[in-house]
Amino acid sequence: MRKGYEKVVLLAVFFLLAIPVMVQAMGWFRAKLPEAEGKALYEYITQTKPYEKWAMWPGKGKLYQGTEPHGALLTTYVNETALKGIEKQGGELADGAIIVKENYMPDKTLAAVTVMYKKAGYNPEGGDFFWLKYTPDGKIEGEGKVPMCIGCHTAAQGKDFLFTNDKK
Ligand code: HEC
Numbered sequence: 001m002r003k004g005y006e007k008v009v010l011l012a013v014f015f016l017l018a019i020p021v022m023v024q025a026m027g028w029f030r031a032k033l034p035e036a037e038g039k040a041l042y043e044y045i046t047q048t049k050p051y052e053k054w055a056m057w058p059g060k061g062k063l064y065q066g067t068e069p070h071g072a073l074l075t076t077y078v079n080e081t082a083l084k085g086i087e088k089q090g091g092e093l094a095d096g097a098i099i100v101k102e103n104y105m106p107d108k109t110l111a112a113v114t115v116m117y118k119k120a121g122y123n124p125e126g127g128d129f130f131w132l133k134y135t136p137d138g139k140i141e142g143e144g145k146v147p148m149c150i151g152c153h154t155a156a157q158g159k160d161f162l163f164t165n166d167k168k
Contacts, residue, residue, distance in 0.1 A: 036130040038144070046138070054080075058087055060164070075104070076100070081095075098116070113136070114133045114149075115134075130143070131146040
């Protein structure tokens with residue numbers, strides 16, 4: 001009888017000690033996401049977690065037909081958080097979601113890369129997105145709360161400033 005009781009107490013103590021460790025580990029895990037800053041985000045999607053290895057936007061393959069202003073042909077990659085939002089939350093993206101879109105010219109040369117990065121609390125009026133645009137050689141042409149990006153994407157009928165949601 002007593003033996004059993006001690007076991008329970010030991011187990012309880014073990015779990016109580018384990019909780020802070022787990023919370024800490026989750027903190028490290030989350031901390032791996034970049035700051036809302038152009039260079040940090042660029043390094044994350046090109047080096048830390050190269051986006052070419054991510055999933056593509058569900059239902060879209062490589063070099064699908066795009067519209068103005070992004071380019072004639074597009075390839076759009078989504079990280080796991082973004083994929084979950086698109087597939088399971090009807091396009092509502094959670095903190096940490098990243099969408100990377102390659103914009104090609106009609107002859108299939110890459111013209112620019114445009115990125116949307118969801119950062120909770122970053123810019124509530126603009127859907128909490130950090131916007132980034134860079135050239136194929138990595139030169140950043142726009143970053144942050146870019147009025148031009150936000151201005152147009154506000155018109156997206158689907159959820160969360162996303163246009164590709166609308167086109168089923
Ligand atoms: C004049 C309107 C317009 C402007 C300005 C604009 N976009 Fe877009 N964006 C679109 C449309 C439309 C799509 C859907 C893809 C397509 O058909 O081209 C899109 C798609 C995207 C996507 C894929 C996710 C989605 O919404 O479907 C990203 C990422 C993106 N844009 C980033 C940007 C960034 C970064 C900027 C600013 C540098 C920007 N966009 C400026 C219209 C715009």
